[in-house]
Amino acid sequence: MYLLLRASNDDLAANRLQDEIIGTYLFRVLRDEWGEDFDSFMSKKVIVIPGDVSLENLGLKDEDLKNEMLKEIEVLVNFAASTKFDERFDISMGVNTTGALNVLNFAKSCHEINVLLHISTAYVSGEIADGEAVKEKPFEMTQSLKKNSKLDIHVEMNLLEKKLDELRAKNASEITIKYAMKDYGLERANLYGWPNTYVFTKAMGEMLLVHYKDNVPLIIIRPTMVTSTYKDPFPGWIEGIRTVDSVICGYGQGKLACFLGHPKTILDMVLNVVNEVFCHFFQDVYDDNFNKIQKVIGLGKMYKPYVFFKAVFDDTNTENLRRETKRHLNKEAVGLGFDPYSIDWTDYMMNTHIPGLTKYALMK
Structure with missing residues (x-):
């Protein structure tokens, strides 16, 4: 496996x-299995490459290595992303939009390419009407979430460069540019109906992939909230504090007494699963007073599109995949375990996810 990591040279990659992947506790099962041979085992399986998806040819500097990759790669997976809701527009655009196109162009040059798998987010849908089903259909170029408006990605890129040039011409400080880019990203996202820069740039990335894919087989996966591992390689692993965990940790640490949300909102976790465990965890909060609400104003604004999300994601494609997997694979392989109805969600949240969050994300 060729693993591209954002770095400027081989040593940093x-x-x-080592520090962020194979050196983490996640790999303890393999380390225990291979013992002293673990490092040599991994070096035979993984070739780490310094690069950057926001750059042409993924920022690859070694021509011989690039040509070797182009000859050998059969499956290309793009999970590079800037996931901050309010990231700088230029950074988010570079990774989530331009980066997706750069990966596609690289895939087109791969001699044996069988599929390009792109990880997006279910929330590219934006805010949907109450009870409406969100279908898994691709975006079209110029599509906007606001009626009577058209989105031109290339115009957005040009406007972004113009904005940066204007700031630099005024000798703006880096901190000024940073916050100007954050505000500008939210402004452009809201203009076309998306709630934040993250989902806006991910949606534009999808548009470019679908429009320019030509003969490259393309799969786009749109997960919702990512929580900790259910079973494999062991229960409860999570890297950092993600989405819903900010609220869980805030409550657990006594920093949040309450958090507003719509009582009928379905909080989707692990591929669009209907989940009411969140209400179970916070059942003692609802009777608390709301005098401390000012402390959560920042989180409230950020999560408003999601805790008041009233639509339902259609997961027909995932269900079809699950059924086909069960039909074709042997009984041992069926243990892939992505049937949401087989999971006791109260037990998972209380005895797997929250303990794992405490152990692997908070106790570092």
Whole structure:
């Protein structure tokens, strides 16, 4: 496996591989299995490469290595993303939009490419009407979430560059540019109906992939909230504090006494699963007074599109995949376990996810 990591040279990429991936507790099962041979085992399986998806040819500097990759790669998976809701527009655009196109162009040059798998987010849908089903259909170029408006991605890119040039011409400080870019991203996202820069730039990335894919087989996966591992390689692993965990941790640490949300909102976790465990966890909060609400104003604004989300994601494609997997694979392989109805969600949240969150994300 060729693993592209954002780094400027081989040493920094190797350090990231060790510190952020194989050196983490997640790999303890393999380490226990291979013992002293673990490092040599991994070096035979994984070739780490410094690069950057926001750059042409993914920022690859070694021509021989690039040509080797182009000859050998059969499956290309793009999970590079800037996931901050309010990230700088230029950074988010570079990774989530331009980056997706750069990966596609690289895939087109791969001699044996069988599929390009792109990880997006279910919330590219934006805010949907109450009870409406969100279908898994691709975006079209110029599509906007606001009626009577058209989105031109290339115009957006040009406007972004113009905005940056204007700021630099005024000798704006880096901190000024940073916050100007954050505000500008939210402004452009809201203009076309998306609630934040993250989902706006991910939606534009999808548009470019679908429009320019030509003969490259393309799969787009749109997960919702990512929580901790259910079973494999062991229960409860999570890297950092994600989405809903900010609220869980805030409550657990006594920093949040309450958090507003629509009582009928379905909080989707692990591929669009209907989940009411969140209400179970916070059942003692609802009777608390709301005098401390000012402390959560920032989180409230950020999560408003999601805790008041009233639509339902259609997961027909995932269900079809699950059924086909069960039909074709042997009984042992069926243990892939992505049937949401087989999970006791109260037990998972209380005895797997929250303990794992405490152990792996908070106790570092």
